[in-house]
Amino acid sequence: MVMDINLDNKYERLLEIFEEISKIPRNSCNEKEIALYVCDFAEKLGFEHTMDSYYNVIVKRPADEGMEDKKKLMFQSHLDMVCEKTEDSNHNFDTDPIEIIKSDNVYSAKDTTLGADDGVGVSISLLLMESKDVKLPFTYFVFTTQEEIGMDGAKNIDLNDIDVDYLINLDSEEENSVIVGCAGGVTLWFEKENHLFDINDLVYQIEISGLKGGHSGVDIGKGRRNAIYLSAKILSSLSSVHLISFDGGTKTNVIPSNSTVVFSTKTENIKDVINTVVENTNFCPEDRDAKINVKKLDGQFQGLSELDSKEIISLLLELQQNVISMADTVETSGNVALIKLNNGLVKLCESMRSNVSEQLVYYRDMNINLADSLGFVIKADEEYPGWDYNPKSKLIDMYTAAYQTVHGGEKPIVSSIHAGLECGLLKDKLPDIDAISIGPNVKDAHTPDERLYLNSCKDLISTIIEFLSKID
Numbered sequence: 379m380v381m382d383i384n385l386d387n388k389y390e391r392l393l394e395i396f397e398e399i400s401k402i403p404r405n406s407c408n409e410k411e412i413a414l415y416v417c418d419f420a421e422k423l424g425f426e427h428t429m430d431s432y433y434n435v436i437v438k439r440p441a442d443e444g445m446e447d448k449k450k451l452m453f454q455s456h457l458d459m460v461c462e463k464t465e466d467s468n469h470n471f472d473t474d475p476i477e478i479i480k481s482d483n484v485y486s487a488k489d490t491t492l493g494a495d496d497g498v499g500v501s502i503s504l505l506l507m508e509s510k511d512v513k514l515p516f517t518y519f520v521f522t523t524q525e526e527i528g529m530d531g532a533k534n535i536d537l538n539d540i541d542v543d544y545l546i547n548l549d550s551e552e553e554n555s556v557i558v559g560c561a562g563g564v565t566l567w568f569e570k571e572n573h574l575f576d577i578n579d580l581v582y583q584i585e586i587s588g589l590k591g592g593h594s595g596v597d598i599g600k601g602r603r604n605a606i607y608l609s610a611k612i613l614s615s616l617s618s619v620h621l622i623s624f625d626g627g628t629k630t631n632v633i634p635s636n637s638t639v640v641f642s643t644k645t646e647n648i649k650d651v652i653n654t655v656v657e658n659t660n661f662c663p664e665d666r667d668a669k670i671n672v673k674k675l676d677g678q679f680q681g682l683s684e685l686d687s688k689e690i691i692s693l694l695l696e697l698q699q700n701v702i703s704m705a706d707t708v709e710t711s712g713n714v715a716l717i718k719l720n721n722g723l724v725k726l727c728e729s730m731r732s733n734v735s736e737q738l739v740y741y742r743d744m745n746i747n748l749a750d751s752l753g754f755v756i757k758a759d760e761e762y763p764g765w766d767y768n769p770k771s772k773l774i775d776m777y778t779a780a781y782q783t784v785h786g787g788e789k790p791i792v793s794s795i796h797a798g799l800e801c802g803l804l805k806d807k808l809p810d811i812d813a814i815s816i817g818p819n820v821k822d823a824h825t826p827d828e829r830l831y832l833n834s835c836k837d838l839i840s841t842i843i844e845f846l847s848k849i850d
Contacts, residue, residue, distance in 0.1 A: 383511050383843060389836040395501040400493060401475035406458040409433045409523040413457060416521050419504055434535045437519040439507055448515035448849050449543035455499030456525035460629060460824045463490040465587060485830040494830035495823040499548030512843055518542055522800060526631060528760030532800040537807045544773045547801050550817035553834035556777055557815035559794030560802060561731040562738055562764030565630050566745060568726040568754040574680040577620055579642035581675045584612060590664040591635030593824040594713035595731050595797030599701050601662035605637035606714050610694035615651045618644040621690060622681035624719035630729050632824050633713055642681060648672055689752045690724055696748060697728055698741045708796045710737040733794055735764055765802035767794060773812040780845035
């Protein structure tokens with residue numbers, strides 16, 4: 379271990395930077411202010427930097443004395459965050475700072491996502507950028523945008539003039555892990571215009587709330603229920619359903635925790651039907667706070683025909699989704715993330731991921747064919763490549779050795795992740811680059827329960843500094 383660096387000071391400074399950027403709203407597509415902050419940060423240090431039309435920022439830090447002949451590095455993180463909040467929160471993500479709560483060893487946020495994904499990665503990059511006592515080779519600090527909604531920043535960033543050997547992505551969420559591969563993915567949109575008819579049967583509203591939700595990649599195998607799917611399951615158990623409106627989900631990469639559907643039915647004992655569905659649904663402990671409320675609505679309504687309603691419900695239930703295939707871990711998955719039915723127009727979104735590219739294509743096409751057979755118009759976007767493990771990686775070996783030095787010989791877990799990382803896109807642009815992804819412990823990202831474990835930040839900084847002292 380390098381002994382002339384005060385790691386406690388580094389740790390405290392990291393938290394200062396994280397708290398500073400938490401004051402800056404940075405929802406996806408609203409990254410201008412945080413990008414300008416990074417540019418100003420680099421400007422004050424005297425480092426060359428650029429910002430493009432997507433607000434991607436690239437900062438160049440020249441090699442320190444004695445490091446000129448070492449391999450060139452890139453530290454990469456993304457500037458945007460997922461903006462989720464509790465049902466009763468009045469937080470405005472366009473204007474309000476994140477209100478950080480510190481409890482013992484943990485940072486969380488008051489009624490919102492914390493933004494540790496990937497604010498802590500941004501903070502680590504800024505810490506390293508300014509650290510005069512940490513010797514670096516020639517290093518690029520790359521900050522991308524719109525990662526949480528399709529990785530458009532990474533897709534469009536210009537790296538033609540970049541000459542770099544090692545990429546360290548700072549967007550992982552387990553300090554004892556070295557991520558060496560990730561899933562590819564695609565987002566499917568299904569849309570259909572339906573005719574409206576006057577409703578003569580009794581009209582009801584079913585509202586599902588309080589499910590845990592979470593990241594549709596890393597949390598998809600944890601058994602958390604999907605509010606949209608659960609609503610469809612209830613609807614499929616009723617007779618003569620005419621859908622009037624349906625609203626569920628908030629983001630393409632979040633397991634929906636809430637859903638509200640308005641419909642008519644000839645079934646009278648709706649609460650008994652709901653109880654039966656609930657009894658036959660395996661709820662994980664994290665969904666223990668789920669609520670299902672049903673009420674009768676008065677007034678005049680127009681809704682869909684029974685056939686059109688049945689086709690929408692069937693699509694919601696028959697799409698290949700949740701955990702589709704498993705190996706040692708989840709290989710392929712789908713998440714019905716959003717639905718919006720209003721005035722006859724239904725729009726439905728499913729995000730799909732796979733660590734096996736052939737499976738992604740196979741199940742994507744299966745879902746497209748199903749939706750097409752039901753008359754839906756289909757669009758595929760937010761597509762991104764996977765990242766394959768390189769068994770000959772020197773970077774993995776060097777970082778693993780540094781981790782063992784810091785952790786008394788303990789080895790990190792080297793694995794691929796069932797989530798999208800920008801490494802796949804960046805490696806497409808820089809095919810010869812050697813890459814890993816690392817990060818401190820972050821739990822329940824993409825939910826208001828998101829937590830950052832601070833001791834893991836200190837350990838991660840120690841490992842990075844140890845790695846830098848041994849870089850080839």
